[in-house]
Amino acid sequence: MARGFLPLPDARAFRLENARAPACLVSAGGVAADADGFMRIDVMIENGRIASLAPAGGFHLDGEDVPRVDCGGAIVLPRLVDIHTHLDKGHIWPRRRNPDGSFMGALAAAEADREANWSAQDVARRMDFALRCALAHGTGAIRTHLDSIGKQTAISWPVFAEMRENWAGVIALQATALLPIDLVLDDEPQFRAIVETVARYEGVLGGVTYLGAAPDAKLDAALDRLFQAAAAEGLDVDLHVDESLAPDARTLSRIAQAAIRNRFRGKILCGHCCALATMDEDDLARTIDLACEARLAVVSLPMCNQYLQDRASGRTPRLRGVAPLHELKAAGIPVMVASDNTRDPFYAYGDLDLLEVFREATRICHLDHSDRNWLRTVAATPADVMGLDRHGRLEAGDPADLVIVRARAMTELLSRPQSDRTIVVAGRAIDNTPPDYSELDDIVGL
Incomplete structure (x- = not known):
């Protein structure tokens, strides 16, 4: 041994x-x-x-x-704290590859695999394997997003609850419901059922905002409904935000405005925020000011974002696809880095090793030659956001x-x-x- x-x-x-x-x-x-x-x-x-x-x-x-x-x-x-993972998707790459390395290719491949294979036994086997990887590398707490749409909600959440009980005292586990933001308005009965499930299993309410389309009144209404539902159940919120380099991907400010408008007092974590890197300095400053006012926190997923963003066949990528962590941190916004996907169509590599994540984040985001407390991004800061006062x-x-x-x-x-x-x-x-x-x-x- x-x-x-x-x-x-x-x-x-x-x-x-x-x-x-x-x-x-x-x-x-x-x-x-x-x-x-x-x-x-x-x-x-x-x-x-x-x-x-x-x-x-x-x-x-x-x-x-x-x-x-x-x-x-x-x-x-x-032991370190990994606040953004996808344990339900992990390790499906050998049976469901991304055909071209693109985001849409990943989305289609993961959806097809979910529909075909994600039984309770399948999810449990892969989730337990991933947790043993994380433990071997020194992780003490993990938050995972769980695809919560259609039949999968009733499959994955009980599996997660059993896993959380089995791993109690070894790795602290939290789960976030992952659903398209449109569903909040387009399928009210399903959204209510998801909220009830999240509350029953003491999870976090999440969602994916638009990847490239300009935000509109429907998005604002969906965010209002999501924050109101979270507040009614006493849930925190964790959203996938602007995971795109499209110039119209500008939902972070709308999330901040919705949180302020609804006087939401829970914790709000925004993941990815890739599109912030495409803003001019004035727009970025205004967005950061709103994020500060709304008390948002931001987690960047540098390895996965490097894999997916600015990818085109036969063309060397020009953009890194990571959130502007230095500017966010300087404004007082809690910032983190995390593993994200592991050996699935969204990221073909990785092993839930936060030292690897921190090493790559240092190089990708130029965390060196600056403040000396960046190790907080994989330890104390995510522990605070997860409400874990004995971790990190x-x-x-x-x-x-x-x-x-x-x-x-x-x-x-x-x-x-x-x-x-x-x-x-x-x-x-x-x-x-x-x-x-x-x-x-x-x-x-x-």
Whole structure:
């Protein structure tokens, strides 16, 4: 069983010494951060929890009969938080490929696979496989969108509820209903049933706004209805927004206006927001001001958006298709990055590895040479949006859920995959071997 590069004692209590941890995720005070924003600390672990944190060498308990592990300056992170995934679509690529790599090709392929194959057993098998991948890489919490249209709502939500119960205490799970925004007005009985299902399973209400068409009065009415339904049930909202580079894709401001108009007090997360990258500076500034007023949060999905956006056969892409995270963050909007799709028609690759996501986001979005607290985008910030106060940080009293990597500095962290990382759950190092793809051969047609 692979348990990472750093052997840990199988003991009720032990101390990690001489570790580096990101200052933006650590509650310990009085420790100076280095040029990368890391501080040297010792971590005392007792009974599966972080008992205390101190500056490296600061415990001064030489007579204490506790095993000590010298980390040698290795980076210690909390287990990470993946706030935008699609566990119900994951790993269908071998049986349903995207024919041309386009967004519409992905949409058609995923819809066809859903209609043909997404039984409760099929969804459960693939979802459990994906969660074991995420666990092996060090993820501690996941929010997944669930296609909630037609017969699929009644299939996927009970499967998710069972998965959430089975994984309780290992990975915290949340689910968001994913439906086309038109359905809110065009099929009121189905929309009511979806809202009731989301409320019953303590989920989040979501939807997809128009991909390229200009927003209109119908969109405004649909958003009003969605926010009113969410408020009536006490639900948060999580929307796919402007996942397009079309110049008419401008729904983020309409979402903000609807939230303000309806005095919505729940949390609102907007995913993708690709079209913001095509705005001129004045339009972008006005949109960001509205987003601030409405208290929106934004998650960018850099790997999937790079795969789909600005794609044309025989032509090198010109645009990155990612939201302007620097500008949003500077305005005070909570920003995050996440995995999105995994080995399905929307993204042929990925493994729910948030360190990979952060590494690629740093390169794609130029997160380097700027603020030093970008690690919050895969930890503390998504934990806050999900309402998880015991995730995404290193704080005394929290579960000892850690990711320890061999890297000692940011350039080392981002230069290699860190595939020998040590994953700690409740104070115990776990087997961090991802499941073998062959496990799914019988359901994906290999």
